[in-house]
Amino acid sequence: MFINGKWLEAQSGQNFKSYNPASGEAIGQVPAGDGVDAIKAIDAAASAFTTWSSLTAYQRANFLYEAHAGMMKDLERLASIMTEEQGKPIKAARNEVKYGADFLLWYAEEAKRVYGQTIPSARADQRFFVLRQPVGVVGAITPWNYPVSMITRKIAPALAAGCTIVLKPAEATPLCAQAVFEVFEKAGFPAGVVNLVTALDPEPIGDAFINDHRVRKLTFTGSTQVGKMLARGAASQLKRVSLELGGHAPFIVCRDADPVHAAKGLALVKFLNAGQACISPNRVFVHTDIMKPFLSELSTRVSNLKAGSGFDAGIRIGPLINDKALEKVDHQVQDALNKGASLVAGGCRLVEGGLDKGFFYAPTILGDVNSGMSIYREETFGPVAPVIPYDNEDDLLPMANDTNYGLASYVYTRDLKTAFKLFEGLDFGIVGINDINPTSAAAPFGGMKESGLGREGASEGLNEYLETKLGGFSI
Numbered sequence: 001m002f003i004n005g006k007w008l009e010a011q012s013g014q015n016f017k018s019y020n021p022a023s024g025e026a027i028g029q030v031p032a033g034d035g036v037d038a039i040k041a042i043d044a045a046a047s048a049f050t051t052w053s054s055l056t057a058y059q060r061a062n063f064l065y066e067a068h069a070g071m072m073k074d075l076e077r078l079a080s081i082m083t084e085e086q087g088k089p090i091k092a093a094r095n096e097v098k099y100g101a102d103f104l105l106w107y108a109e110e111a112k113r114v115y116g117q118t119i120p121s122a123r124a125d126q127r128f129f130v131l132r133q134p135v136g137v138v139g140a141i142t143p144w145n146y147p148v149s150m151i152t153r154k155i156a157p158a159l160a161a162g163c164t165i166v167l168k169p170a171e172a173t174p175l176c177a178q179a180v181f182e183v184f185e186k187a188g189f190p191a192g193v194v195n196l197v198t199a200l201d202p203e204p205i206g207d208a209f210i211n212d213h214r215v216r217k218l219t220f221t222g223s224t225q226v227g228k229m230l231a232r233g234a235a236s237q238l239k240r241v242s243l244e245l246g247g248h249a250p251f252i253v254c255r256d257a258d259p260v261h262a263a264k265g266l267a268l269v270k271f272l273n274a275g276q277a278c279i280s281p282n283r284v285f286v287h288t289d290i291m292k293p294f295l296s297e298l299s300t301r302v303s304n305l306k307a308g309s310g311f312d313a314g315i316r317i318g319p320l321i322n323d324k325a326l327e328k329v330d331h332q333v334q335d336a337l338n339k340g341a342s343l344v345a346g347g348c349r350l351v352e353g354g355l356d357k358g359f360f361y362a363p364t365i366l367g368d369v370n371s372g373m374s375i376y377r378e379e380t381f382g383p384v385a386p387v388i389p390y391d392n393e394d395d396l397l398p399m400a401n402d403t404n405y406g407l408a409s410y411v412y413t414r415d416l417k418t419a420f421k422l423f424e425g426l427d428f429g430i431v432g433i434n435d436i437n438p439t440s441a442a443a444p445f446g447g448m449k450e451s452g453l454g455r456e457g458a459s460e461g462l463n464e465y466l467e468t469k470l471g472g473f474s475i
């Protein structure tokens, strides 16, 4: 663990192992921190806050520039730790490290643009000034599916704003978090500004963040269930929260769309990270008139997706994170098949050629999916594309919005009027129109409804770490 500028063991002396999901083998061990370690890290962050928040924005930006350069220099090492620990193909891991580094660079620049405001008063002898100040110590909890970029997406804006931070990474990917903190260590952040507490049991760390008055903000990416629990806890001290939670993205292919282009887009975005992304399409609505060419192109593309170790050439599908994830995916597929879905491709665990040692699921296409199946409601987090035929475009918005989630959505159409109608009518924080990658450090990412609160990236992402202070001056 990295606390107050030093690498430490857990106070209990306990460790836990990290595993390679492609082989099931242990690849390292890290300290199993608990509540005492979390408090120690909060102590460090609280005492570093005074100095860090009083540096100039230019000084803070310089540390972030250093961290960005360090992460880019270390790209190959970080990517290979990620492929080993999380399973994604090495090319995707390199892309993620670059995406993660983007946040450090973008917020190094944005740190210098924390502007205030003056407001005209109705009284001649009064002046209003609005000041933006850092909220204070931040507690951050991150998931395993994007184990590098989810860390910098929180840490970069927090540091730019002048906050200090304690991070608890997911128990499945602590080695990635350690590698990121090695980059921070080299960047030379003052002791206590960034702190890492690894833990096998996340609860005591979350409790420490919730119960310690010095932690003024909680930022979390993970499941809706845990996010709600943390938000309930944070409410007792009215801590600020940012939550980036689950999704159930609709992928809408309109009648006028090019079915081949849309199928290509789906094959790319659905099977990215083996479907383990909160913006992964989970309901694919395709007009019946173009179903045949769409499914034909999709099947061809899916049959070319090779599964295996992310280090092997040509691999596009890595393992799922663990056996629980495999079970959940298979359960949803079997439920759909039992209720009348057709199996277009895949539909089973992959075991041939040594894949049985890891947690591989075949890239799967289900046809004739309907609203009675659990996959229509529950987030899959696996390589399964459930295709739902429709006839009437007037039904699209009610169908697509019929979910408690509201993170990402995708639309394929060649008609500008339809594009605007769906862009404006979809209850989702992100809408990709003929675009499968509507994400960037410069763009606000986040969900509506039960997909979360707040935004990450862009100037919105920085606002999450700032308080607004009004000064009224009588002169």
Ligand code: ADP
Pocket (backbone or CB within 6 Å): 141, 142, 143, 144, 168, 169, 170, 171, 202, 203, 204, 205, 206, 207, 221, 222, 223, 224, 226, 227
């Ligand atoms: P997933 O099911 O995708 O693993 P989780 O929401 O369980 O999603 O995990 C996301 C992050 O939340 C991880 O870092 C995990 O350790 C953490 N987490 C899970 N349960 C708790 C909890 N009770 N308190 C604090 N953090 C938690």
